[in-house]
Amino acid sequence: MASASPDRTETPATFAVVGDSITDANSPDLANGDLGSESWAAYVVDEGVGFAGGWAEWGAQTSLMADSVTAYDADVLVVLAGTNDLAFGVPFTETAANLDRIVATVGIAEVVVSSIPPAGVFPEAAVNYNEQLEALADDRGWRFVDASAGLRSADGGFADGMSYDGLHPTEQGARVLGEAIAEELRSG
Structure with missing residues (x-):
């Protein structure tokens, strides 16, 4: 008898992360779960998902x-x-190949790819990049979440109060990202 597939309406018990400064933010030791208030991962934990580690660097x-x-x-x-x-x-194409290597090395079957936040100096490029990310996720069988939607203004930049420098989310922006990612993990 084949084993039943997991119920995706249940929040997963644990998550791991891979990212850059938007993930690491002000975390004293992200890899070991010491998450800063400007890391979206802290707000996923606040939503009841355990942090299992990961890698992020500015x-x-x-x-x-x-x-x-x-x-x-x-x-x-x-x-x-x-x-x-x-x-x-x-x-x-290089980014896609690198994402494939990341997923293969990490070895977790369930993958969620998040949109990147707005980029203050090139907002349209971030929109186009996110469209490519979504298509890649669809092609690979990964889930895509536009977690950055709540950070964007009508012109594609950061909404007021969501970034302190046009690139990195504020604590409020990190909370928006984390809550959106947690919602995707719950709704799967």
């Missing part, structure tokens, strides 16, 4: 993430990555 492009991650034991992998690839003109 300025990291997806190539560094793919070279640096290890396997994690968690129910779900959440990836919020690509702002630095976009900023440095990395072709999306």
Whole structure:
């Protein structure tokens, strides 16, 4: 008899993360679960999902993430990555290959890919990037969440109070991201 697939309406018990400064933010030791108030991961934990570890570093492009991650034991992998690839003109085909390597190395079957937040100096590029991320997630069988939707203004930039520098979310912005990601984890 085949085992039943998990009920996706239940919140997963644990999640692992891979990201850059938007994930790490002001975390004293993200890898070991000491999450800062400007890390969206802290608000996923507040929503009842256990933090199982992960990797995030300021300025990291997806190539560094793919070279640096290890396997994690968690129910779900959440990836919020690509702002630095976009900023440095990395072709999306390279980003996609790096995301594939990240997912393969981490070894968690359930993957949620989040949209990147608005990019103050190139808002339209962030919108286009997120469209490519969503298509990639669909193609790979990963879930996509536009967690950054609540951060955006009508012109595609950051809404008032959501960023302190046009690139990184404020604590309020991190909460918006985390709550949206937690909702996706619950609704699966």
